Amino acid sequence: MTASGNDPFARFVARPARFEQDAADRDARLKLASAVCQAAQSEGCADLAGLIHRLTMAGLDPVDVPRLAGLMTLDAGSLDANALTSELTGDALTLIRKALENQLAISHFGQFSSRLANIFAYARDATSGHLADYIPELAKQDPDAFGMAACTIDGQQMAIGDAVTPFCQQSVIKPLLYAFALALNGENQVHRHVGREPSGRRFNELALDPDGRPHNPMINSGAIMCASMIRPHLPVAERSELLERFVSSAAGGAGTEIDQAVYESERATARRNLSLVKLMDEHDAFPEESAPDEALDLYFRACAIRMDCRHLAVIAGTLANGGVCPTTGHRVIDSRIVRNTLSLMLTCGMYDYSGEYAFSVGLPAKSGVSGGLMIVVPGVGGFSLWSPRLDRQGNPVRGIEVSKRLVEAFPFHIFAGVTRG
Ligand code: GLN
Numbered sequence: 001m002t003a004s005g006n007d008p009f010a011r012f013v014a015r016p017a018r019f020e021q022d023a024a025d026r027d028a029r030l031k032l033a034s035a036v037c038q039a040a041q042s043e044g045c046a047d048l049a050g051l052i053h054r055l056t057m058a059g060l061d062p063v064d065v066p067r068l069a070g071l072m073t074l075d076a077g078s079l080d081a082n083a084l085t086s087e088l089t090g091d092a093l094t095l096i097r098k099a100l101e102n103q104l105a106i107s108h109f110g111q112f113s114s115r116l117a118n119i120f121a122y123a124r125d126a127t128s129g130h131l132a133d134y135i136p137e138l139a140k141q142d143p144d145a146f147g148m149a150a151c152t153i154d155g156q157q158m159a160i161g162d163a164v165t166p167f168c169q170q171s172v173i174k175p176l177l178y179a180f181a182l183a184l185n186g187e188n189q190v191h192r193h194v195g196r197e198p199s200g201r202r203f204n205e206l207a208l209d210p211d212g213r214p215h216n217p218m219i220n221s222g223a224i225m226c227a228s229m230i231r232p233h234l235p236v237a238e239r240s241e242l243l244e245r246f247v248s249s250a251a252g253g254a255g256t257e258i259d260q261a262v263y264e265s266e267r268a269t270a271r272r273n274l275s276l277v278k279l280m281d282e283h284d285a286f287p288e289e290s291a292p293d294e295a296l297d298l299y300f301r302a303c304a305i306r307m308d309c310r311h312l313a314v315i316a317g318t319l320a321n322g323g324v325c326p327t328t329g330h331r332v333i334d335s336r337i338v339r340n341t342l343s344l345m346l347t348c349g350m351y352d353y354s355g356e357y358a359f360s361v362g363l364p365a366k367s368g369v370s371g372g373l374m375i376v377v378p379g380v381g382g383f384s385l386w387s388p389r390l391d392r393q394g395n396p397v398r399g400i401e402v403s404k405r406l407v408e409a410f411p412f413h414i415f416a417g418v419t420r421g
Helices: 018-042 048-057 066-073 081-087 090-100 109-124 170-185 187-193 220-228 236-250 260-268 271-282 292-303 309-320 335-348 351-360 397-409
Strands: 147-152 157-161 305-307 365-367 372-377 381-386
Touching: 018 048, 018 081, 018 090, 048 066, 048 090, 066 081, 066 090, 109 147, 109 157, 109 397, 147 309, 157 309, 170 187, 170 220, 170 236, 170 292, 170 309, 170 335, 170 365, 170 372, 187 220, 220 271, 220 292, 236 292, 236 305, 236 309, 260 292, 271 292, 292 305, 309 335, 309 372, 309 381, 335 351, 335 365, 351 397, 372 397, 381 397
Parallel strands: none
Antiparallel strands: 147 157, 147 381, 365 372, 372 381
């Protein structure tokens, strides 16, 4: 029986039964797995160890890419399509096939990594700038620490230097506070309370826009406002856990933690941020149901989230990939929210250097006072950097150096297309 428009039973027969669907899925995966085996054979890596080596060379070490974890459970020896079909999803098989056919976001990953290593080595010579010292934990950071990592939209990863040392994210977390507030409240509600215009002022300046709102979510007042909209009815500790869970999913399931000492120091030296809250409160800028002091507390916890460069690069990769985490394959952020977040990172993400950065680097990015920086190359991948010495504007000196060299070495500037050919 065919499911025609007038058939009253159409809705009962239109969809295949569950077991039929499963069988069809398995057939499709088996075909893909056979294609993978063939491609591996012609690339000279027909056994599991050879395939894993080949993937690792392409930047896809299965240990760092949860969606390829099934490979680690296979028996050693020659590749078998049936075994691949049982352990890997269609998405993972497609990824492996792309890698074998040099179709990943960065096709020559080895060359790419060594050019990044050169840029990194060059930027290491930049030793100007000063540590943030408004709290002891930041003043104590190693001024020479320097880490960098990258993650493409296909989950290819590389890391250099101090890329596995966790550091508190400070303002680098602001795009995620904004994205989470959007996910929970929608665009209209969020932007009733926070603008989307660069402020042209310091990130913690006591100033609101002509409508009495913080200028944008990338400065302190705007980020505190976003925090006020994250599940305001729950206790702060629970709200903070929800935020951490969101951040962790964008980072490929990385474990995050709050640096308790940083959090307490932020609270103890909070005079300027308290003034910002008072100013916004005086202008009735907060949503009715929110408690401004709790919003500030959540904001401090967010600033104190610790993560290393590798995980921050995965977050940047998730943004580059329209909200789907490249290492897990899970959708974490709606693509429209990512578009909004990237727009504001481009125009407001680098303090009062944002216009200059958009001009010369041309990429959405966000820096923080601990020396972190995440850079997004839409449709390609994300980069993260950590180097605590800051310039006059509060941006990491080496982070800016690397940004400039990146767009010289690769056509990553969002308007690079018009200069080609
Ligand atoms: N915790 C810092 C503050 O609230 C974050 C600022 C930053 O990284 N620019 O002032």
